Amino acid sequence: MDDASLCQLIREALHSPQKAETLALAIDHLPEIKRYLDKGWQPYYDEALPMTERDVNRNINRFPQMYRLNLESVNCQNPSEAANVRRCFISWVMMILRRDCYDVKRRVNRPRIVSTSETIGGEDSLTIEETIADDLTLSGIKLILERERRSLARQMKCYIEEDPEMRLRNCHPRNNANLDCQLLSQKLLLEEPPLNPRQVARELTTPEKTIPEQTVYDRWRNYCLPLLRIIARELGYED
Structure with missing residues (x-):
């Protein structure tokens, strides 16, 4: 086409x-x-x-x-x-x-999921469903909410990695294009394990330019987090 x-x-x-x-x-x-x-x-x-x-x-x-x-x-x-x-x-x-x-x-x-109709401890024992019956409805609701949170997290991860509109990459200080919100999001959220602002500041510091930890923290708190919240709402997250 x-x-x-x-x-x-x-x-x-x-x-x-x-x-x-x-x-x-x-x-x-x-x-x-x-x-x-x-x-x-x-x-x-x-x-x-x-x-x-x-x-x-x-x-x-x-x-x-x-x-x-x-x-x-x-x-x-x-x-x-x-x-x-x-x-x-x-x-x-x-x-x-x-x-x-x-x-x-x-x-x-x-892993294999055990059926709630399977018995615990032999033929005359209670089924799993009978054992947790009192909390079944609440557990189901919690499971649904957890799945929704995980789905949003995956969408946000994809968005950060792709940055399709370059909104994250274009959000940076005038005097430091390397300190953009895509990079900070990748470092502070997606790396395993995530870095902290001090570690990011050390990585970005060069012989020509020192990046203070406070600069990384302020940029993340004042610019990147609000932008990520806007993007999350656009993807369907409700406060």
């Missing part, structure tokens, strides 16, 4: 559920999708794809908001405008697809 056709289909999908479904099904036919997918995720592609198609179908209205695109004013016959819409759409789909591949991988590799 060429840039102009994809651009037009995306615009129509914002107003038509049928077109949104057509757009979702077209994902598998976009050559960039498999080309950009890391080799480690490719074994999970076939199982993750229906999940990604469903998410794109349901959440297509979030796409232009995330990339600050006014698709009503985009000229899909203009090669540069159509190409930009395509780049943004591919980036958005890849973020969702990687998250879904991660879900599939985790499900495939997770």
